[in-house]
Amino acid sequence: MNRNPVIPFLLIMVFGLGLIFFLSLEGLGNSEEMAKEKEGGEKTEEAAGEFDPEGHYKESCIGCHGGNYEGGAGPALKGTKLSKDEIKDVLVNGKGSMPAGMVPAENADAMAEWVSKLK
Numbered sequence: 001m002n003r004n005p006v007i008p009f010l011l012i013m014v015f016g017l018g019l020i021f022f023l024s025l026e027g028l029g030n031s032e033e034m035a036k037e038k039e040g041g042e043k044t045e046e047a048a049g050e051f052d053p054e055g056h057y058k059e060s061c062i063g064c065h066g067g068n069y070e071g072g073a074g075p076a077l078k079g080t081k082l083s084k085d086e087i088k089d090v091l092v093n094g095k096g097s098m099p100a101g102m103v104p105a106e107n108a109d110a111m112a113e114w115v116s117k118l119k
């Protein structure tokens with residue numbers, strides 16, 4: 001039998017091409033998944049865009065001002081005598097041992113409003 005010596009190379013080539021094709025399909029699937037994750041990420045950012053003062057308090061303030069705003073390392077926030085603007089100033093610029101920038105500037109207004117209404 002006269003076997004063509006090129007055939008094994010052709011087989012390898014076809015196999016290689018098939019492999020490349022398969023891997024690129026898999027890559028496509030991955031990139032679609034990544035795109036979806038990215039969309040999802042943007043959605044959670046949007047949700048975070050609706051600023052939630054109470055949630056932010058639990059993340060950033062509770063350690064110093066207490067679970068019931070009763071104070072701890074920092075003074076009680078319940079029934080504070082500070083005006084909304086004074087509170088905003090504390091939130092943005094800090095005060096004494098309270099660190100500055102505890103609330104992102106664009107949310108300071110909403111946070112101050114919320115703090116001023118704590119009872």
Ligand code: HEC
Pocket residue numbers: 056057060061062063064065073074075076077080081082087090091095096097098099102103111115
């Ligand atoms: C590292 C501890 C710490 C964290 C975290 C912290 N604070 Fe404070 N805060 C303090 C201290 C201490 C003071 C008192 C500063 C002073 O009067 O010298 C204070 C003061 C304040 C005051 C003024 C109260 C008053 O009657 O003078 C407000 C309002 C306030 N904090 C709100 C917040 C909010 C809202 C957060 C979270 C975004 C927060 N703080 C996070 C320690 C903290």
